[in-house]
Amino acid sequence: MVGADLEGGNLKRASLQEANLQRANLEGADLEGADLKGANLVAAHLEGTNLKGAKLKRAKLEGANLVGAHLEGANLEGANLKRASLERASLEGAELEGANLERANLEGANVEGTILDRKKLTLKAPA
Secondary structure, three states, X not given: OOOOEOOOOEOOOOEOOOXXXXXXXXXXXXXOOOEOOXXXXXXXXXXXOEOOOXXXXXXXXXXXXXXXXXXXXXXXXXXXXXXXXXOOOEOOOOEOOOOEOOOOEOOXXXXXXXXXXXXXXXXXXXX
């Protein structure tokens, strides 16, 4: 499914473990509760995608576009988010323990209650 165009698709609770979705277009798709453990989403286009409660443990999301994505309660434990664009994404309550966030852009992202290496991550705006 490399480069697949699934824009706006309904993939709620889909089982996509280890799927190769590299460079796929999933903009605006509904992947709520989907199982994407170990999936290859390198350079995938996931802008505005609903990934609430999705299982993304050990997923490869290097260079993925997750601008405005909904990742509330998602499990991203051990995921590779190196150079991922997460601007304005909602990661509230997401599990990011062991995730690689090297050079990821989290500008304007909601990270309230996000778990990162067994600590809750909270970013406050400067007073």
